[in-house]
Amino acid sequence: MKISRRSFLKAATAIGASLAWVGPARGSRVRWHERRDLYPQGVASGDPDPHSVILWTRRPFAQGTRLLLTVEVAEDEAFRRVIAHAQAPVSSAADWTARVLIGGLKPARTYWYRFTDTDGNGSRVGRTITAPLPNDRRTVNFTFVSCQDVNEGSLNAYRRMIYEDERAPAAEQLDFVLHLGDFIYEVVEYPEEVKTRYDRTIYEVARIPDGLKAGNFHVPLTVDGYRAVYKGYLADPDLQDARARWPFVVIWDNHEFSWQGWQSIQKAGKARPGQSIKVAANQAWWEYLPSRCKKVSGPSLESFDPPAITNVAIEKWDENGLGDEPNNLAAINSLIGYRSYRYGKHLDLIITDQHSYRSADPFSDPAAGAFGPEFPGMFPEDVAQVLDGGRAFNGGNPPAEVSFNSALVPNSQRNAPPQTILGAEQKAWFKDQLRKSTATWKIWGNSEGALDSRADPQNLPPGLTKETWPKTTYATLPIGDYGTAYRERAEIYGLVRDAKITGFAIVSGDRHSFWAGYATSELPPGKFDPVGLSFVGASLSSAGTMEAQEHNFPKTDPLRPLFLADRPDGAKPDWTHNMLLRHGVRSCLEYAKSFDLQRARSLSNPNLAPHLEFVDLGGHGYAKVRLTGNEMRTEFVCIPRPITRSERPDGGPIRYRVLHTAALWKSGERPQLKTSVLEGDVGLAI
Ligand SMILES: [Fe+2]
Numbered sequence: 002m003k004i005s006r007r008s009f010l011k012a013a014t015a016i017g018a019s020l021a022w023v024g025p026a027r028g029s030r031v032r033w034h035e036r037r038d039l040y041p042q043g044v045a046s047g048d049p050d051p052h053s054v055i056l057w058t059r060r061p062f063a064q065g066t067r068l069l070l071t072v073e074v075a076e077d078e079a080f081r082r083v084i085a086h087a088q089a090p091v092s093s094a095a096d097w098t099a100r101v102l103i104g105g106l107k108p109a110r111t112y113w114y115r116f117t118d119t120d121g122n123g124s125r126v127g128r129t130i131t132a133p134l135p136n137d138r139r140t141v142n143f144t145f146v147s148c149q150d151v152n153e154g155s156l157n158a159y160r161r162m163i164y165e166d167e168r169a170p171a172a173e174q175l176d177f178v179l180h181l182g183d184f185i186y187e188v189v190e191y192p193e194e195v196k197t198r199y200d201r202t203i204y205e206v207a208r209i210p211d212g213l214k215a216g217n218f219h220v221p222l223t224v225d226g227y228r229a230v231y232k233g234y235l236a237d238p239d240l241q242d243a244r245a246r247w248p249f250v251v252i253w254d255n256h257e258f259s260w261q262g263w264q265s266i267q268k269a270g271k272a273r274p275g276q277s278i279k280v281a282a283n284q285a286w287w288e289y290l291p292s293r294c295k296k297v298s299g300p301s302l303e304s305f306d307p308p309a310i311t312n313v314a315i316e317k318w319d320e321n322g323l324g325d326e327p328n329n330l331a332a333i334n335s336l337i338g339y340r341s342y343r344y345g346k347h348l349d350l351i352i353t354d355q356h357s358y359r360s361a362d363p364f365s366d367p368a369a370g371a372f373g374p375e376f377p378g379m380f381p382e383d384v385a386q387v388l389d390g391g392r393a394f395n396g397g398n399p400p401a402e403v404s405f406n407s408a409l410v411p412n413s414q415r416n417a418p419p420q421t422i423l424g425a426e427q428k429a430w431f432k433d434q435l436r437k438s439t440a441t442w443k444i445w446g447n448s449e450g451a452l453d454s455r456a457d458p459q460n461l462p463p464g465l466t467k468e469t470w471p472k473t474t475y476a477t478l479p480i481g482d483y484g485t486a487y488r489e490r491a492e493i494y495g496l497v498r499d500a501k502i503t504g505f506a507i508v509s510g511d512r513h514s515f516w517a518g519y520a521t522s523e524l525p526p527g528k529f530d531p532v533g534l535s536f537v538g539a540s541l542s543s544a545g546t547m548e549a550q551e552h553n554f555p556k557t558d559p560l561r562p563l564f565l566a567d568r569p570d571g572a573k574p575d576w577t578h579n580m581l582l583r584h585g586v587r588s589c590l591e592y593a594k595s596f597d598l599q600r601a602r603s604l605s606n607p608n609l610a611p612h613l614e615f616v617d618l619g620g621h622g623y624a625k626v627r628l629t630g631n632e633m634r635t636e637f638v639c640i641p642r643p644i645t646r647s648e649r650p651d652g653g654p655i656r657y658r659v660l661h662t663a664a665l666w667k668s669g670e671r672p673q674l675k676t677s678v679l680e681g682d683v684g685l686a687i
Contacts, residue, residue, distance in 0.1 A: 009053065009104035021072065021087030023105030029080040031071055033115060033123035042232060043241035044116065046129035046248040047291035049177065050342070051108035054131060054248060055302075057291035058116045058124050059098045059235075060091050067092040070116045072101050078113050078126065089116060094304040096228050098288045102302065109133035109345075127245040130176050133345035135440075141348045141628040142175050145538050147254065147448065147510025148183040149240065152190055153201040154542030154643045156239035158622050160652030161640060163242055175625070178247045179350070181510035182254025182448035183543065184290065185230045187282070188218035188269060199548045200644055207233030215269035220259075222267075222278050224307070227285030235289065239652070251290045252338050252352045254448035254511050258282040263359050264324050265332040266315070274312040276328040279357075281307070283336035295337045308335055321425040322360025322418045333357040339427050341434050347628045349440035353431055355449045355482075358424025363388040364480045366413035372405035375466045376458050377560060379476035381405055389487045391417040406471055419488050422449065428489070432496055435505070441665065442504040442628045450512040450537040451483035451490060452616075453524055456563070457585040457609050465559050475524075475609070482511060491522035497532040501668035505533030506633060508626065512537050513545035515624070515637045515686070517615040517661045519672060525608035534663055534672055536635055538624040539617070542643045547576045547619030562593030576619050579685040583616055585609045592685070614661065614676045617686035622655075635661045639681070657681030 006022055037043075045057040062068055067090060074085035084106075089099045099116065106112065110131050116124040133139055149156055166174050192203045195217045207229040209219040221227045235241065243249075255261070258279055261268035267275025284305040287296055298306035308331050315324035324330075338354040364385065372381055384403045387394050391414045394400075402409045423431060435443060455477045458470035470476065483490050497505045497520075507520055515538065519531030539545070550564050551574065561567070563581045565574035566589070575596070577589040585606035592601035620639045627634040639656040647653030658679040666672045676687065 006105065021074070021085045021101055021103050023074070023084045023103065026076060026082035026084050029073060029075070029083050030086060031073060031117045031123075032121040033080075033117045034121055035125060036122040037125050039118070039122050040116065040124040042235035042289070043245055044114070044124050044127035045244040045291055046114070046127060048250055048293040048342070049129060049131045049248045051132045051134050052106050053102055053104040054106065054129050055291040055293065056101045056103060056114050056127070056129070057099065058089075059096070059289075060116065060118060060124070061097040062091070066094070068118070070099055070118055072103075072114060072116050074103050074106075074112050074114045076110075076112065078128075080113065080115070090303055092304060095288050096285075100291050100302040106131050109137060109139065125245060129248045132176075132342070135343050135346065137345040138347070138630060139345055140172060141345050142173060142625065143177050143179055144175055144623050144625045145179040145181055145446065145508045145510070146541050146623045147181040147538055148513055148540030148543040149234070150183070150186050150540070150543035151234055151237050151240075152186060152204060152206045153198060153544060155646035156237055156542055157643045157647045157652040158541045158638075158640055159239040159243040160647065160650075161638065161655065162623055163246055164651040166246070173627070175247055176344070178243065178249045179446055179508065180249055180251040181446060181508070181538070182252055183256045183510070183540075184251060184253070185234045186256045186543070187221055187227065187230060187258065188215070188256070188260050189220070189230060189233075190217050191219065199544050199552045200642060201544060202644065206230065213269075215271070218269060220269050221281070224281040224284045227282050228288070231285055231289040239646075249290070250342065250350070250352070250446075251292055252354060252446065252448060253286060253356070255356050257286050258356065263356055263362070264315075265329045274314050276310045276312050276332040278312075279332040280310050280335050287336055293340060297331070297335045318361075318418075320418055321421055323358060323424055339430065343440060347441040347630060349434070349438040349443050350446055351431060351434045351438070351443065352446040353423060353427060355422050355447055358427050359422045360418055360420055360424075362481065363391060363414045363417060363420045364485070366410075368410040369403060369413065372408060373468065373470065373476075375468055375560070376470060376476060377554075377558065377564070378478040379456060379458055380478060380480055381471065382455060382475040382477045385477050385480055385485050386487050387412060388414045389420045389485060390414070391419040393419040393488065406468060420486055421489050422483060422486050423489065428492075432493070435493075435496060435502060436500055438502070440504075441630055442506060442633060443502060444626075445505070445507045447483070447507065447509050448511050449482035450509045450516060451507050451520065452516050452518050452535050452537060453484050453610075453612060454478055454582055455524070455609065456581050457606050460586050460606060462590070483509075487522075494520055494522045494532045498530070502532075503668050504633075504665055507533065507535040508624070509535075509537050510540075513540040513543050514618040515539045515615065515620040515622075515639065516613065517635065517637070517674060517676065518613040519674070521612050524610070524612060529611045531612065531672055534633065534674065535612075536624060536661070539620040539622050539637070539639065541623065542621065545618055545621070547578065548642065550578065563589045566593035566596070568596070576617075576685055578618050579616050583610050583613050583687070598685075614674045615659065615683075615686050617683065619684075620656070620686075631665045633663050633665070636679075637661075655681060657683045659683055659686075
């Protein structure tokens, strides 16, 4: 299957590329001398297909508004066999970033690239890899990562990833990095204002021009604000090295726009109309992260050209909870993030956007928030299901009130549309992609976790709390992602089951913790019916639940043993929270008393979490996936809390390495994970 120059040009025009076409190999014609200081954010490549990839750099100039760089692509690291040589415009309109689509490449090949200005000042050399052809049966290796806060941590995980990859056999080296969001945190702390948070030192990242202040956070409101954050993040040496080594495939989570925002509403504490802010966030994302995402301004890779937008309150919502307001629609459609990639015979990667189209948060009603105040972070699962279902709950007959023991509050979602994270249009596209997929593995790359996070406080012994948790109700904690998008999740999993789709697996981020298990619509007492695998990768650096609880959980709370088990010798507490989600309250209480793991696990509640094989709310690191025609291997590489940058070439020690293996199942069969600890101590995660 050979792509023609003509069809490449057509494809390139469709995504608006500055493009270069490959010719015969020859020596470099460029006088290149490396000046990394003139390319302060390094180089990158993105979204490879079998014949093309987008290359990226940033070369700011003090004078002029538009200048030309030369980009070269070679078959060797020394640039003796240069196969593409082209011009790459940089302009102040795109904050001096450059994108070039290189076409005519060979499939499943490694290439090297570099940029040079007219004075011979050169970028560092980057390396990229094209995708295999759709019928190529070779093994696919990728890593999925998320949440790289460099304001409060360091990216030792990338250093470890690079170190191991350089030493891995060729067939096991990573083909690409899938970044599932929180590439930046738009909420920026200044070290002179905040010295520490939890275990963290606050490091200088950026100064936000024309931003707002929300608590300790400086938040951008303009494109220059977001650009400042990207520049600060990309100054990180480990992130730069990772981008120079592998192509990245990237989707945003919440923090690329706004911490608690959704659609075009900006929210950091207080919500406000943020149409122009969403466009600014999209523009900076597009400028700094090379991808094939479609922008509304049409076919040019040179600049984003934002649509004209006014910030106005959204007053009308359609039947799917989409804000029916022209500026809102223009803002969220200014850049389309969802897309899919075929990668050889074994992978269809389907990527979705979890924030631009979602409906309003159904769980924000403060009245229901007062249910069970003695039970930290816990929310009655049955009430969560009612609120999630909105007016469609119970076949369109939602209850007028929701209850917890004798407390009754009006059902705030009785007339609201059922919760959707994907939104109607994206969901239709997503379902179509699933139905059409012919690859062995259909991997849903989404920024948010989909595994239920629940506990069984109904099994607590009497007397520990004043109020008793309702006997027939589980608790969900916390709420907000696909783990509590019961209705939408069931719709997707229902399609997977009904269309007899095998090899379905979810990889996600956002939770700042490692999870491995099964995609199931329901849990006991409902029907546990897994249709696929589901994973959450830990944060690369951002602080997680256990770090927060170590600092904030009240010492005298009678339910503390469900989250932290205090050792009599005063050592750091054990993370029983992992055990709470996997085995339940009885195991936690036993463990916190005796520290006898076997006895604690013997009290496991088998109906609590048949969907979970592994959960570590204190982990950091990355997850490596290896796909073949009959197996999916997912390896969690966990590193210690990344508080300071390791100067070691391997990025510092590892805490544990755990492998989750699943054989490809036939339609109608149940997927089955086998979990094995390859090295280190996983604590209470199993
Ligand atoms: Fe995050």
